[in-house]
Amino acid sequence: MRIHVTVNGTEREVDVVESSTLLDFVRDDLHLTGTKECCDLGECGACTLLVDGRAINSCLMLAAEVDGGEITTIEGLSKNGKLSPLQDAFLAKGAVQCGFCIPGQVMAAHHLLQRNPHPTLDEVKEGLSGNLCRCGGYVQICEAVLAASEAS
Amino acid sequence: MPREQVSWLPPDSPLFSYARPSTLAEALALLERHGDGANLLAGGTDLVVELRNRSRRPEVVIDLKRVAEIQPAITNTGRSLTITAATSMTDVQENEHVGAHFPALVDAAATVGSIQIRNRATLAGNICHASPAADTAPALLVYDATVNLASARGTRTLELEGFFVGPRHTALQVGEIVTSIELPLPRERRAAQFARITRRRGVDLATINLCCMVEAGGRTRFAYGAVGPRPFVVADETGVLADPSASDGAKDEALRGLIARANPISDVRGSREYRAAMLLVMSRRALRACIEKLRAA
Numbered sequence: 001m002r003i004h005v006t007v008n009g010t011e012r013e014v015d016v017v018e019s020s021t022l023l024d025f026v027r028d029d030l031h032l033t034g035t036k037e038c039c040d041l042g043e044c045g046a047c048t049l050l051v052d053g054r055a056i057n058s059c060l061m062l063a064a065e066v067d068g069g070e071i072t073t074i075e076g077l078s079k080n081g082k083l084s085p086l087q088d089a090f091l092a093k094g095a096v097q098c099g100f101c102i103p104g105q106v107m108a109a110h111h112l113l114q115r116n117p118h119p120t121l122d123e124v125k126e127g128l129s130g131n132l133c134r135c136g137g138y139v140q141i142c143e144a145v146l147a148a149s150e151a152s
Numbered sequence: 153m154p155r156e157q158v159s160w161l162p163p164d165s166p167l168f169s170y171a172r173p174s175t176l177a178e179a180l181a182l183l184e185r186h187g188d189g190a191n192l193l194a195g196g197t198d199l200v201v202e203l204r205n206r207s208r209r210p211e212v213v214i215d216l217k218r219v220a221e222i223q224p225a226i227t228n229t230g231r232s233l234t235i236t237a238a239t240s241m242t243d244v245q246e247n248e249h250v251g252a253h254f255p256a257l258v259d260a261a262a263t264v265g266s267i268q269i270r271n272r273a274t275l276a277g278n279i280c281h282a283s284p285a286a287d288t289a290p291a292l293l294v295y296d297a298t299v300n301l302a303s304a305r306g307t308r309t310l311e312l313e314g315f316f317v318g319p320r321h322t323a324l325q326v327g328e329i330v331t332s333i334e335l336p337l338p339r340e341r342r343a344a345q346f347a348r349i350t351r352r353r354g355v356d357l358a359t360i361n362l363c364c365m366v367e368a369g370g371r372t373r374f375a376y377g378a379v380g381p382r383p384f385v386v387a388d389e390t391g392v393l394a395d396p397s398a399s400d401g402a403k404d405e406a407l408r409g410l411i412a413r414a415n416p417i418s419d420v421r422g423s424r425e426y427r428a429a430m431l432l433v434m435s436r437r438a439l440r441a442c443i444e445k446l447r448a449a
Contacts, residue, residue, distance in 0.1 A: 001170065018170040019213075021200065041201055042269055043355065054242070054271040060200045061272065062193070064170045065215060108268065129354030130266020 003067035007032075008076030016063040023047045025063035026073060034074035034103045045131030048104035049073045055111035057130070074103035077110060086110055089148035090141070097135035105131045109145045118149050168203070169212045176221040176302060179214060179329060184304045186212050187326050193217075194238055195273040197265065198281045222331050226250060233335045234300075241270035241278075241288075253337055256344035256363050260291040263348055266355050276330045279315065282322045283357075285378035289316070290363035291346050293375035293385040295335050303328040316382035341368035343445035345438040349430055351421060359421040360430055364438035366446055370394045374435060379414035379427055386410045393439055407435045 002015050007030060016025050023040075026032050026049065038046035040059045047058040050072040077084040083091075086109055096102050105128060112119060112127030119127060124145045125138075133141060168191075173179040183190050189211035193199055202208040216222055222237040226247045233249050241261040244250055251258050264270055264278065264287050278288045279299065289312070297312040304327060312333075315323050324330065344365040350356040361377040372393040375385040392398045392406045416427035 018166040019168050019203070020166075021204070040204060042197055042265065045266065045268060048268055055268050056271050057197075057268045059204075060197045060269075062170060062196065062200065062213070062215075064172070065193075065196070065217070067172075111267070126354065127267060130268045 001064060001067075003064060005066050005068075006070040008072055018062070018064055020063045021059055022049075022051075022061040022063045022066060022071075023058040026058060026071070029063075032073045032075050036100055036103055038100070043130075043132070044101070044104070045108060045128075046101050046104040048107040048131065050107060050111060053111075053114070055108050072107075074107060077106065084110075085151055086113065086145070086148040089144040089151070093140050093144040093147055095137055095140040095144040097133075097137045101131060101133045101135075105133065105141055109141075109148070112145070113149055113152070117152060119145070121146065168210050170215065171212050172215045172218055174218055174220060176219055176329075176331065179216060179219050180302060180304045180327070182212070182214050183327050183329065186210075186214075190214050192280075192329060194277045195240060197269050197273040198277065216329070222329075228337075230337075232337055235275055235333045235335070237274060237276035237330050237332055239275055241265075241273050241275060242267075244275050245270070254291070254295050254335055254344075256346040256365075257288065257291040257295060257335075259346040260288045260348075260361075260363070263287050263346075263358075269355075276333055279312070279333065280322060280324065280330055282316055282318075282320050282382070284319050284380065284382055285358045285361065286383065287348065287358055287361055287377070289383035290361055290375035290377050291344065292333065292335070293383060294344055294363045294365040294373050298334045299330055300332045300334060301328045302331045307331075309334075313383075313385055318381045341446065341449060342366065343442040343449065345441040345445070347434045347438045349422075349434065357421060360416070360427050360434065362431070362434055362438060364435065364442050366394050366439070366442040368446060372439065372442075374410055374438075376411070376414055376431065378421075379411075379416040379431060381415075384413060386413055394443065396443075403439070404432070404436070407432055407439070411435060 026035050036046035038044045042057040042060045048055050049058050052069050108128050108131050124142045191210040191213050193213050193215045217238045224239045225236045227234045228249045241264050244261045245258050278286050299310045299315045301308050346363045348361040349359040358378050363375045366372045370391045372388040377383040392402050411431045416424045418424045
């Protein structure tokens with residue numbers, strides 16, 4: 001079926017397989033491979049992106065469901081080739097180890113900071129509780145989110 | 153060795169078709185036509201997993217989120233709060249009416265999955281999935297929730313406790329859709345407390361969950377989840393639990409009587425014995441919290 005969707009600010013008219021997940025659509029059809037596929041169960045958060053401003057697991061949505069809506073992926077955070085302050089904070093704090101979970105972590109943190117620009121450490125932990133990091137870099141990840149919130 | 157075939161998506165041939173009705177009549181007509189071959193989609197956080205692992209193989213997935221009658225809305229009718237079937241956990245958590253009159257439901261909704269899950273998962277879906285451990289069930293039960301259903305043959309309303317039939321099994325019949333959940337507004341002062349044990353903080357299924365409610369008039373009720381095939385509600389008929397002059401021993405005896413109906417299983421989240429022991433501990437704590445809240449109010 002044909003859907004109309006705004007992807008990182010650009011309106012698109014695209015065909016989707018009706019049974020395709022949003023995750024498969026974003027990676028395989030839009031070739032936005034920053035969004036990662038991992039558990040496919042909604043437990044790890046690697047596939048987190050924003051739909052109409054809300055962080056969601058794209059493995060738990062059908063692509064058809066975003067018809068008429070707006071999605072923001074990790075590729076949509078940088079502007080004119082420049083990383084966002086949140087992304088910079090992840091690098092500055094050494095929060096990126098193997099990196100696989102990071103797009104999801106950043107999107108969840110981005111959503112958190114939009115709703116709560118100055119979270120406490122506990123609020124950061126809750127905000128990122130749907131994102132697993134297999135390297136165990138949680139301390140630095142939380143530090144990065146707090147640093148980004150202090151800089152804003 | 154070739155990788156096991158896990159692809160569920162031959163790109164050109166959809167495994168099911170997707171329908172997006174805009175009215176309830178349209179949705180019911182689709183459901184009538186496809187019967188068992190249709191699966192209803194609201195938040196999708198349970199359904200899409202099952203579509204993907206092929207434990208469900210519908211002909212058609214009917215997306216209810218744009219059905220005018222059940223689009224996300226929480227309405228205060230003056231006598232009750234109506235929460236439509238497409239309303240997400242996040243919407244429930246953030247709604248001022250729910251916060252004012254049903255705070256334990258806010259606490260329960262806030263424990264479901266992660267933020268990403270709660271932004272999609274619906275309250276109605278949590279009930280329809282009918283997990284014995286559904287985190288919103290105990291709060292909904294002590295708040296006397298009813299479930300509004302519609303089919304091509306008409307509408308009916310069920311008490312939530314009767315809606316739960318067994319694990320993953322509800323009173324929904326083929327052709328029926330849950331349109332909303334209704335919560336009667338309180339008629340007297342009361343306090344409720346949700347409680348839950350999990351193995352880790354955040355994103356885990358409940359080992360046990362419960363909700364206690366104490367009314368100013370002296371009635372105490374508990375609803376319990378994950379300790380039987382379906383969530384259930386029990387009432388303290390003796391009045392001893394809310395009685396400030398009753399001894400701890402007398403209260404424990406009354407609590408033991410209430411939790412006797414629990415019949416927990418042993419699984420990865422805890423043994424039968426652990427669940428039974430924690431049921432008493434958590435019940436005591438929830439009861440105390442309710443009494444303190446009532447006193448403070």
